[in-house]
């Protein structure tokens with residue numbers, strides 16, 4: 001049996017359509033959601049993601065401002081850009097595209113973003129609030145993963161979720177969100193012994209490592225839900241995930257592709273957080 005493919009672009013389109021209506025209503029009340037994106041350097045992948053964010057904003061009616069700077073920018077100049085957006089009443093969300101050049105401290109930059117405008121959910125205040133289940137901006141990719149599972153109609157509660165990867169932007173937070181949804185959660189990583197024996201136990205397998213094709217059918221239990229967060233380029237320059245899609249599809253019950261899986265959801269959750277922020281800041 002071949003798995004049902006969860007098409008992120010379709011789920012994202014539904015959510016964006018609802019957001020578009022909400023934004024139109026907010027505008028009638030004089031609330032115009034705005035997102036600022038800061039992009040440093042000329043990494044083609046980063047430029048492509050930022051274009052996706054701009055397009056997404058346009059689609060749902062969010063005002064967006066993109067600041068592009070080359071890598072010669074100093075940390076202080078970047079911090080001042082962030083401070084400007086913190087004070088700017090037309091801006092409700094601030095995103096500094098990561099990674100940043102080596103001479104700039106990502107921590108210093110994130111710590112400067114006002115938690116009230118931290119629509120990425122990267123500031124320590126947001127991360128702490130997420131950890132205790134308090135109101136916060138949920139980090140976009142982890143939130144997108146949860147939405148994809150829920151909207152596929154699959155229950156999370158009581159299932160064994162195995163997350164491969166422990167990064168601060170995906171692995172750790174998605175593990176916390178799965179726990180909040182009452183999954184039993186195991187986190188595997190590069191030092192895990194006998195990875196396949198762990199991933200084979202997963203009812204829900206979330207892979208967020210960044211190594212093309214590292215998960216094959218030998219890692220997956222019959223009927224598992226497989227969510228691929230990997231974003232890699234193969235030798236041909238094509239976007240591929242961490243999961244061997246064609247092979248794992250024959251074992252899993254549900255699977256996300258790359259592209260058109262988690263990626264479009266990441267951007268959609270960013271748009272959702274920006275709208276939420278505009279509503280909060282207006283009150």
Ligand SMILES: Nc1nc(=O)c2c([nH]1)NC[C@@H]1CN(c3ccc(C(=O)N[C@@H](CCC(=O)O)C(=O)O)cc3)C=[N+]21
Pocket residue numbers: 048049052095096097098099120140231239258259260261262263264265266267
């Ligand atoms: N502060 C910050 N916040 C981020 O959210 C952030 C970041 N930095 N740095 C880089 C990563 C990566 N990321 C993606 C977003 C959308 C797609 C996406 O939409 N991908 C499309 C394909 C796009 C293409 O073809 O290049 C897809 O999967 O269908 C992928 C990756 C957000 N990130």
